[in-house]
Amino acid sequence: MEFQYGIPSQATFGHGVVKKVGEVLSELEATKVLFVCDEGVKKAGIVDKVQTYMEEKNVAIVPYSNVVPNPPETVLDEGADLAKKEQVEAVVAVGGGSSIDTAKALNILITNPTPINQYDGINNIKNPTKPLIAIPTTSGTGSEVTSITVITDTKQKKKMVIGGRHCGADIALVDPELTMGLPPTITAATGMDALTHGIESYVSNFASVPSDVNGLKAIELISNNIVEAYQNGNNVEARTNMLLGSMLAGYAFNSALLGLVHAIAHPLSVYCGLPHGVANASTLSYAMAFNARDENVQKLYRDIGRSMGVQVDGLSDVDAAYKTLEAIKSLSDQVQIPTLSEAGVKREQFDVLAEATLNEEISIMANPTKVTKEDVLEILDLAYLGSDIQDIKYLQSTVK
Ligand SMILES: NC(=O)c1ccc[n+]([C@@H]2O[C@H](COP(=O)([O-])OP(=O)(O)OC[C@H]3O[C@@H](n4cnc5c(N)ncnc54)[C@H](O)[C@@H]3O)[C@@H](O)[C@H]2O)c1
């Protein structure tokens, strides 16, 4: 057995831990910070609160709120110039994955030459970065604990995955209270993204014991709480479990990597503008069903089903996998994940989407089965229609 496992961030989890941000900056002897967020998080009233906690400790703020979803490389140089001109000593990000990833990319460019595109891939960043504190407000990406930033290359039309040394946040303040006001549709999509992280890391070719332990616990927490968090956002326990689950899913996929669902989701965001969570959630059951042709994957799906509380004991591997797939599709339906058609994807785009999926090298490499363009087209078609699991033809030949 051989594996590598590591997490860049020191995480503090709990209700009210965001209040420590000023104290943490004082310990780092940082008196001036670049404060990265987006307009949605500002409107939710979170940014003002975090700013107060920093100002109470006499930290000067350089605000940067030009964050956009699926962050593109085009906004980065201006932010990095601002940070350099102001001579900030640290970076603080509050928001979802888009804000945290933008902050990570800006931090790289403060101490490394622009453009960001030259760092696409793993371990391409040479110079150490400023201390980065990540404060998540969605229970989704796990970016607060991963050594990855995902930035859209608008010219090449692809999502770059920049990772490795000098990329992760040093400190994560993971506070469920900040997720209490997340609207239901964002709760659903980001939560299904986190579930996808747990599932894809568990079946990945690069899975290891530590990624498996975190992945299965993440699946348990998210699958048992996502419907409640969606229907009753004020449920503190459900919100807490969702945020813990998404963080643990980050612990899992940071080393195990992802798979076919994310390989399809990235082009769906780049070419069709789908939010990352919606892109994953709408294709999850169908890409999982495709992978379920493999006997070893069927065994892994039994474990996933068991973590979700599905009754899989005494069933054959294929039947256990099938029951697990049905449970995933049922969760997706209960939180009203749209079909690709409802999300505005056009059939005419399938060809370019399928080509681009196969170019998502890292996720394709980590996926437990080989995939062709025809396979991707078939998955897109099922997700376009929102097909029921029992209508998937290639499962009918195997399942009793
Ligand atoms: N770095 C990683 O490890 C990693 C992993 C997975 C995905 N990602 C990337 O993260 C991005 C997606 O991040 P995301 O899914 O968290 O969404 P997001 O950051 O784009 O946020 C989605 C929306 O939710 C709003 N929002 C966030 N928190 C809120 C709150 N508490 N109350 C009200 N509104 C709130 C935001 O303003 C925004 O409009 C994608 O670019 C994706 O590729 C990164």
Ligand SMILES: [Zn+2]
């Ligand atoms: Zn994701």
